[in-house]
Amino acid sequence: MIDNFALALSHGLLLLAAWRLFSRPDLDDDDAPPTEGPARGRGFGLRSGPGA
Amino acid sequence: MRDLAFLGFIAALIGLGLKRPFLFVLGYAYADIVSPQRLSYYLLNSIPGGISLIMAGLAVAAWLIADDKRDTRIAPRQGLMLLLLGYAAFTTFHADMPVDALDKWEWAWKAIAFAIFLPLALRTRLRVEAFLLVMTLSAAAIIIVGGIKTALSGGGYGALNLMVSNNSGLYEGSIISTFAIALIPVILWFARFGTVFRPDWRVKLFCGALIFACLLIPVGTEARTGLVCIAVLAVLMLRDVKRRLLYMTGATLIALVAIPLLPQSFTNRMETIQGYQADESANTRLAVWAWTLEYVQQRPFGGGFEAYVQNRIQVQTVDSRSAGDVQIVSALTQADAGRAWHSAYFEMLGEQGWPGLLLFLLIHGAGLVRMEMLRRRYRGRTDDMAWVSPLATALQNFHLVFLVGALFVAVAWQPFIWMAIAVQIGFDNWVCRRERPQSRKSWTAEAPAAAGAA
Numbered sequence: 001m002i003d004n005f006a007l008a009l010s011h012g013l014l015l016l017a018a019w020r021l022f023s024r025p026d027l028d029d030d031d032a033p034p035t036e037g038p039a040r041g042r043g044f045g046l047r048s049g050p051g052a
Numbered sequence: 053m054r055d056l057a058f059l060g061f062i063a064a065l066i067g068l069g070l071k072r073p074f075l076f077v078l079g080y081a082y083a084d085i086v087s088p089q090r091l092s093y094y095l096l097n098s099i100p101g102g103i104s105l106i107m108a109g110l111a112v113a114a115w116l117i118a119d120d121k122r123d124t125r126i127a128p129r130q131g132l133m134l135l136l137l138g139y140a141a142f143t144t145f146h147a148d149m150p151v152d153a154l155d156k157w158e159w160a161w162k163a164i165a166f167a168i169f170l171p172l173a174l175r176t177r178l179r180v181e182a183f184l185l186v187m188t189l190s191a192a193a194i195i196i197v198g199g200i201k202t203a204l205s206g207g208g209y210g211a212l213n214l215m216v217s218n219n220s221g222l223y224e225g226s227i228i229s230t231f232a233i234a235l236i237p238v239i240l241w242f243a244r245f246g247t248v249f250r251p252d253w254r255v256k257l258f259c260g261a262l263i264f265a266c267l268l269i270p271v272g273t274e275a276r277t278g279l280v281c282i283a284v285l286a287v288l289m290l291r292d293v294k295r296r297l298l299y300m301t302g303a304t305l306i307a308l309v310a311i312p313l314l315p316q317s318f319t320n321r322m323e324t325i326q327g328y329q330a331d332e333s334a335n336t337r338l339a340v341w342a343w344t345l346e347y348v349q350q351r352p353f354g355g356g357f358e359a360y361v362q363n364r365i366q367v368q369t370v371d372s373r374s375a376g377d378v379q380i381v382s383a384l385t386q387a388d389a390g391r392a393w394h395s396a397y398f399e400m401l402g403e404q405g406w407p408g409l410l411l412f413l414l415i416h417g418a419g420l421v422r423m424e425m426l427r428r429r430y431r432g433r434t435d436d437m438a439w440v441s442p443l444a445t446a447l448q449n450f451h452l453v454f455l456v457g458a459l460f461v462a463v464a465w466q467p468f469i470w471m472a473i474a475v476q477i478g479f480d481n482w483v484c485r486r487e488r489p490q491s492r493k494s495w496t497a498e499a500p501a502a503a504g505a506a
Contacts, residue, residue, distance in 0.1 A: 021078075021178070
């Protein structure tokens with residue numbers, strides 16, 4: 001029960017991080033414009049953007 | 053069910069990586085730290101070579117084929133690591149315990165090889181942050197389990213179940229204690245400067261809870277090393293707090309409140325730090341270290357991995373108790389054999405001899421010095437480089453806590469520390485590259501003007 005909770009929480013956050021990185025152009029290029037859109041977008045402080 | 057969840061997670065990671073190949077590098081870090089195949093029942097175990105091999109192959113191939121390699125830098129430390137890797141290959145070939153040595157070589161070489169490669173891929177600010185984030189969240193999988201179980205049951209030496217029975221890697225009590233405490237400064241940095249998860253109240257809440265879980269790990273595992281690490285970290289953080297008196301008062305108060313809440317078995321075990329003469333475990337360490345010093349007189353170039361297997365030691369424990377007016381002193385001598393190094397420094401010395409220990413100290417020493425330089429140079433910045441000095445401080449604190457923990461735990465080849473060193477190099481290179489277009493000179497000299505202006 002505890003194991004599954006900890007695994008779900010950490011893996012959920014890892015997946016969310018991967019998803020956010022996926023849509024950040026500055027992952028591959030520092031000079032790329034930071035993701036467009038409002039600084040605080042959909043839920044959990046997400047900087048929303050159109051994707052790479 | 054858990055198998056399917058893991059499989060889905062890994063498939064998602066690989067799927068995203070096909071578009072953003074750097075995610076394979078993160079995938080390798082995850083697979084290496086969490087070892088999902090050890091947590092699954094069947095599916096992942098049936099993949100030949102394991103998930104980490106697949107991720108490593110994809111990461112290196114993606115870097116070779118698709119990544120931008122302009123401005124690639126090789127830091128001197130990468131050269132030193134390559135030298136250490138070559139040297140370890142040599143000692144493995146001439147090892148006293150060839151079979152055991154080969155077993156350790158099989159995982160140890162990957163840790164160093166990946167750390168040599170990683171700085172090449174960490175070429176943007178976001179990549180440095182992302183890699184640290186994955187290291188933290190991967191370790192968090194184990195830390196959260198340990199934290200909750202300790203909070204609920206109190207744990208116990210060798211009794212805290214961290215999901216796997218085979219306690220190697222980060223799943224071993226003393227090792228996770230050291231790294232959990234070392235991670236605290238990095239978590240604090242994320243709570244201030246993270247950009248993947250912007251520091252809002254939810255992120256701060258998670259970071260706070262994770263730090264609490266980190267502090268519970270040494271309690272749950274009853275690893276004395278962890279308590280020493282907490283003390284060291286508390287002192288290190290004194291360097292950068294704004295209100296020192298308040299910090300010291302707060303820390304003392306927390307300690308005073310926490311001590312009565314600690315389980316009795318933990319307090320008993322921690323008390324043995326003082327009375328080490330009566331403690332077999334502490335005496336075993338001293339005996340193994342003495343044996344190592346003698347051993348390297350005959351084998352100054354090291355006996356190869358796992359050379360400790362051949363040790364034969366005498367452990368003496370002296371226990372003095374008073375019964376009324378009488379002081380009863382009981383001395384006991386026990387023979388022991390094949391006792392592990394119990395210290396990364398002696399591990400390095402025994403296995404890789406003086407040259408290996410020298411390389412080890414050079415690599416770690418250079419990391420501390422470089423972080424100190426960045427820490428000072430960027431201190432007080434309020435522009436877009438404001439995060440640099442705090443990150444250098446966090447990585448240096450991580451490193452120092454590790455080096456203290458390493459006095460008592462054989463963690464010289466743990467992939468987690470080599471990843472942290474690689475992050476330091478990548479971060480350092482990134483800052484160098486950023487500064488270069490502005491001024492080459494300002495890098496070698498103190499640049500007070502740049503500190504305020506840029």
